Amino acid sequence: MEPVIEVKNLCFSYDGEAEALTDVSVRIYEGEKIAVLGENGAGKSTFFLNLNGVRQPESGEILLRGEPIGKKNRKKLLRNVGIVFQDADSQIVASTVKAEVAFGPLNMGLSREETEKRTYAALRQMDLEAYETRPPHALSGGEKKRVGIADILAMEVPVIIFDEPTAALDAVSADMLEQILQQLGEEGKTIVLSTHDVDFAYRFAERILVFSGGKIIGDGTPEQIFSDERLLAAARLRKPMLLTVYELLRQRGMAKERERLPKTVPELAGLLL
Amino acid sequence: MSKKHMKLTAALAGFSLAFCVSTTVSAMHIMEGYLPPQYCIAWGVLCLPFLVTGFLSIRKKLEENRRNITLLAMAGAFIFVISSLKIPSVTGSCSHMTGTGLGAILFGPSAVSILGIIVLIFQAILLAHGGLTTLGANTFSMAIAGPLLSYGVYRLCKKLSVNRWVSVFLAAFIGDLFTYCVTSVQLALAYPSEAGGVWASVGKFLGVFAPTQLPLAVLEGILTVLIMMALEAYAKPELKMIGFHREVK
Amino acid sequence: MQREHRHVSIDSYAYLSGMRDWNSSYKVLFSAAALIAVLAADRPAVSLGTVFYMLLLTVGKGGVRLRDYIRLLGIPATFILLGGLAVALEFSGEVPGGTLATLRLGGVFVCVTERGLSLAVTLGLKALGAVSAVFMMTLSTPMGELLAVLRRLRIPALMIELMHLIYRYIFLLFDISARQREAAYARLGYRDFKTSLRTFGSTLANLLLLSMKRSELYYDALEARGYDGGCRFWEERKRLTVGQLWYGALYVTMAALLMGGL
Numbered sequence: 001m002e003p004v005i006e007v008k009n010l011c012f013s014y015d016g017e018a019e020a021l022t023d024v025s026v027r028i029y030e031g032e033k034i035a036v037l038g039e040n041g042a043g044k045s046t047f048f049l050n051l052n053g054v055r056q057p058e059s060g061e062i063l064l065r066g067e068p069i070g071k072k073n074r075k076k077l078l079r080n081v082g083i084v085f086q087d088a089d090s091q092i093v094a095s096t097v098k099a100e101v102a103f104g105p106l107n108m109g110l111s112r113e114e115t116e117k118r119t120y121a122a123l124r125q126m127d128l129e130a131y132e133t134r135p136p137h138a139l140s141g142g143e144k145k146r147v148g149i150a151d152i153l154a155m156e157v158p159v160i161i162f163d164e165p166t167a168a169l170d171a172v173s174a175d176m177l178e179q180i181l182q183q184l185g186e187e188g189k190t191i192v193l194s195t196h197d198v199d200f201a202y203r204f205a206e207r208i209l210v211f212s213g214g215k216i217i218g219d220g221t222p223e224q225i226f227s228d229e230r231l232l233a234a235a236r237l238r239k240p241m242l243l244t245v246y247e248l249l250r251q252r253g254m255a256k257e258r259e260r261l262p263k264t265v266p267e268l269a270g271l272l273l
Numbered sequence: 274m275s276k277k278h279m280k281l282t283a284a285l286a287g288f289s290l291a292f293c294v295s296t297t298v299s300a301m302h303i304m305e306g307y308l309p310p311q312y313c314i315a316w317g318v319l320c321l322p323f324l325v326t327g328f329l330s331i332r333k334k335l336e337e338n339r340r341n342i343t344l345l346a347m348a349g350a351f352i353f354v355i356s357s358l359k360i361p362s363v364t365g366s367c368s369h370m371t372g373t374g375l376g377a378i379l380f381g382p383s384a385v386s387i388l389g390i391i392v393l394i395f396q397a398i399l400l401a402h403g404g405l406t407t408l409g410a411n412t413f414s415m416a417i418a419g420p421l422l423s424y425g426v427y428r429l430c431k432k433l434s435v436n437r438w439v440s441v442f443l444a445a446f447i448g449d450l451f452t453y454c455v456t457s458v459q460l461a462l463a464y465p466s467e468a469g470g471v472w473a474s475v476g477k478f479l480g481v482f483a484p485t486q487l488p489l490a491v492l493e494g495i496l497t498v499l500i501m502m503a504l505e506a507y508a509k510p511e512l513k514m515i516g517f518h519r520e521v522k
Numbered sequence: 523m524q525r526e527h528r529h530v531s532i533d534s535y536a537y538l539s540g541m542r543d544w545n546s547s548y549k550v551l552f553s554a555a556a557l558i559a560v561l562a563a564d565r566p567a568v569s570l571g572t573v574f575y576m577l578l579l580t581v582g583k584g585g586v587r588l589r590d591y592i593r594l595l596g597i598p599a600t601f602i603l604l605g606g607l608a609v610a611l612e613f614s615g616e617v618p619g620g621t622l623a624t625l626r627l628g629g630v631f632v633c634v635t636e637r638g639l640s641l642a643v644t645l646g647l648k649a650l651g652a653v654s655a656v657f658m659m660t661l662s663t664p665m666g667e668l669l670a671v672l673r674r675l676r677i678p679a680l681m682i683e684l685m686h687l688i689y690r691y692i693f694l695l696f697d698i699s700a701r702q703r704e705a706a707y708a709r710l711g712y713r714d715f716k717t718s719l720r721t722f723g724s725t726l727a728n729l730l731l732l733s734m735k736r737s738e739l740y741y742d743a744l745e746a747r748g749y750d751g752g753c754r755f756w757e758e759r760k761r762l763t764v765g766q767l768w769y770g771a772l773y774v775t776m777a778a779l780l781m782g783g784l
Contacts, residue, residue, distance in 0.1 A: 049742055049746070052746050054742050054745045054746050055742075075748070075750075078745075078746070078747075078748050079748070082746070082747075083743075083746045085739075085743050085746075087739075089694055089697075090736065090739050090740050090743050091743040091746075091747075092690070093686070093687065093690055093740075093743075093744060094666065094686070094690070094755055094756065095664060095665050095666035095669075095686070095689060095690065095755075096537075096664065096666055098756060098758075099666055099755055099756035099757075099758075102755075102756035103747060103749075103754070103755065103756070104747040104748060106754040106755070106756060107747055107748030107749055107750070107752070107754055108748050115756070119756075133537065133542070134537060135533075135537055135664065135693075136690070136693075137693035137694075137697075138534070138537070151747065152747075155747065155748075281566060281643050281647070282639060282642075282643050285602070285606070285643055285646045285647065286603070286606075302601070303601075304598040304601045304602065304605070304649045304652075304653070305557075305598070305649060305652040305653045305656055306557070306560055306561060306569075306648045306649040306650075306651060306652025306653065307601070307605065307645060307648070307649050307652075309561065309564070310558075310561050310562060313561075328678065328680070328681075331680070331684075332680060335680070335751075339741075339751055340738070340741045342683065342684070342687065342741070342751075343687065343737035343738070343740045343741040343744070344734065344737040345684060346684055346687030346688045346691055346737070347691055347695075347733040347734060347736070347737040347740075348733075349684065349687075349688040349691075350687075350688045350691035350692045350694070350695050350733065351695060351729065351730055351733055353688065353692050354692060354695040354696060354699060354729070355726055355729075358699060358722075358726075360719075360722065361712060361715060361718030361719055361721075361722050362715075379730075387681075387684070388684075388688075391681070391684060391685055391688055392688075394685070395685075395688070395689070395692070397656070398532070398656075398660045398665070398668065399532050399533050399660070399665075400532065400597070401532065401594060401597040401598070401653060401656070401657070401660075402597070404652065404653070404656065405557070405656060406557055406561060406652060460605065460608070464608075464609050464641065464645075466612060466613075467612055467618065467635060467637060467638065468612050468613070468614040468618055469612075469613065469614070473613065474608070476613070477608040477609075477611060477613070478605075478608045480608070481604045481605075481607050481608045482604055482608075485600075485604075492719075495719060496719065496722065496723050496726075498723075499719060499720060499722075499723025499724065499727075500723045500724075500726050500727045500730070501727075502723070502727075503723055503724040503726075503727030503728070504727045504730065504731070507731075508727070508731050
């Protein structure tokens with residue numbers, strides 16, 4: 001199967017400063033749910049900007065469905081990969097919610113009709129219809145976050161990147177966001193997200209990339225990544241709570257030994273002896 | 274003087290007094306509707322060459338690097354915001370900076386002309402300070418004449434190797450005073466004194482606005498120095514970004 | 523974080539106005555026509571007529587609370603009072619004709635002449651009339667729509683783009699500065715006048731730095747959504763109805779009658 005995006009030996013630095021990304025290679029396949037973990041400054045956000053074409057690699061290559069992306073056709077990348085920024089305020093530009101969501105489609109050169117259709121669809125999906133005529137500065141943090149997601153949904157890109165989607169959200173909003181992410185996954189979108197919440201990453205992702213010092217130091221299933229103690233230490237990551245509990249129970253002979261590790265609390269309960 | 278006139282005068286004076294206490298003293302924006310049409314147009318036309326120069330310089334800056342657009346917009350927003358934040362005061366009165374001198378020193382007078390007119394439009398629309406009909410006159414005094422003189426004073430002081438903070442103070446202080454003088458002249462030209470002509474009228478306008486504007490100019494100077502001190506203390510690399518590098522060496 | 527942007531209450535009325543669905547170009551034209559009428563007529567009757575007409579329209583149709591509207595109308599008060607004072611007073615070596623009151627200061631007479639006083643009143647009312655005419659537009663038309671009208675008036679795209687961004691950033695900076703202020707208060711940064719000035723200065727310096735740093739990120743975010751320098755913002759198209767035209771026609775009729783000396 002051909003990957004949607006293939007990154008080959010990518011290196012990147014911000015104007016002559018120390019390298020932010022070094023020799024990064026990764027293949028991203030259609031419909032994957034990938035969590036990117038790593039400390040602040042490990043290169044996650046820079047990696048995302050490269051994936052979306054906003055920043056161009058110094059060396060190395062990015063291929064979109066096998067087609068190499070250069071300066072000339074980088075707009076193709078923009079049309080296929082959307083980023084939901086961590087701080088919605090940094091993303092929102094327009095003066096009403098509707099105009100904000102329509103900004104991306106209009107930049108893609110879509111007609112007024114198509115733009116409006118997509119805008120309303122995205123607003124509906126994010127439950128924002130009532131906010132259509134409001135200015136962004138009259139919204140709460142959670143509402144802004146939803147607008148940020150609607151922004152990208154309206155662009156109907158197959159790959160959506162979420163930069164720390166659950167950061168600074170209250171518990172209810174965070175749960176809601178997770179549901180939205182699940183739903184997008186079910187719709188067949190490819191999802192790449194960064195997070196510091198290992199429990200969330202473990203629950204949600206099918207694959208995990210671990211960044212450290214601008215390099216990918218781990219790439220595998222959550223089970224593989226979170227059983228690799230040395231890797232976790234190198235990336236300064238903690239083990240998901242669920243796994244820690246499961247291991248403890250197993251050591252004490254209170255849970256069944258299984259190849260497939262439990263992902264949810266009910267799954268763990270099912271393994272209790 | 275007819276009875277109707279007396280009533281109108283009394284009503285207007287009462288209305289103004291009632292609000293005068295509570296409203297804010299900011300830069301001397303000439304109010305909406307305060308200048309006759311021919312003056313509105315004349316001041317607007319006078320601004321045009323400066324605005325075109327400013328526009329071209331901004332466009333050139335953007336052609337060099339598109340990324341400058343958000344930087345410029347931030348600078349504009351910053352000028353708007355500092356001119357609507359309340360300055361701490363001893364008496365509890367409410368005054369605001371103009372940001373003219375600071376803007377000119379940081380961003381240069383040509384960029385400030387364009388940012389200035391945008392800020393003035395927003396002040397007229399969002400705050401009802403100044404006006405759309407008086408936009409030309411206000412742009413001339415606050416976005417062109419004031420910043421140009423501020424910048425000139427700053428450069429001159431540098432050439433004469435005056436102490437840095439003294440020159441920053443003088444730039445902001447004199448820029449503010451000059452803005453206030455230009456505004457007084459603008460008002461006087463439109464409304465010359467019956468007995469003494471334009472110059473007597475300039476004196477009158479200078480006189481009535483002096484109690485609010487003189488302390489404001491001093492405060493503006495002090496605050497501009499404090500801001501520049503703070504900036505230089507922990508932000509030399511960032512100052513480079515906004516084109517200030519020619520000054521900080 | 524949801525904050526009240528009390529600095530710019532005019533803006534929040536615009537989003538809630540009952541006249542928001544009016545055609546925006548028409549509102550701009552209406553407001554401009556009223557401004558011209560007030561300035562060109564130069565008669566207290568037209569100014570007063572405009573003040574009341576716009577008050578009724580904005581309060582009645584736009585739904586702005588009367589108390590708030592009167593408060594907004596008070597914004598030019600200081601200027602009207604001081605400007606009026608300057609226009610009304612005359613300083614002279616001798617008492618001119620038509621003087622209503624005189625005060626002798628040494629060798630100079632400070633007089634209030636009939637002409638001066640009447641000019642001051644006419645001017646003050648003109649300012650109120652003009653402000654009212656502009657309020658009708660600004661209290662009912664959000665900035666995005668005003669900028670769309672400017673674009674149609676062939677203002678350079680770069681200016682419109684800058685204005686869009688500046689408008690958005692103004693609110694971001696207000697939010698940041700409000701948070702800074704709270705933090706500084708909490709650390710007694712405003713305990714006396716001298717400290718206050720120092721705190722005020724350094725928070726502004728901080729605000730500038732923060733905004734400059736963020737502008738980089740904001741550009742990335744713009745570009746990530748396909749922005750390439752074109753000014754493409756969604757513009758709502760609002761229908762011009764006969765009903766809206768009636769309000770304009772009524773105003774023009776009133777202004778014409780008042781100008782005719784009614």
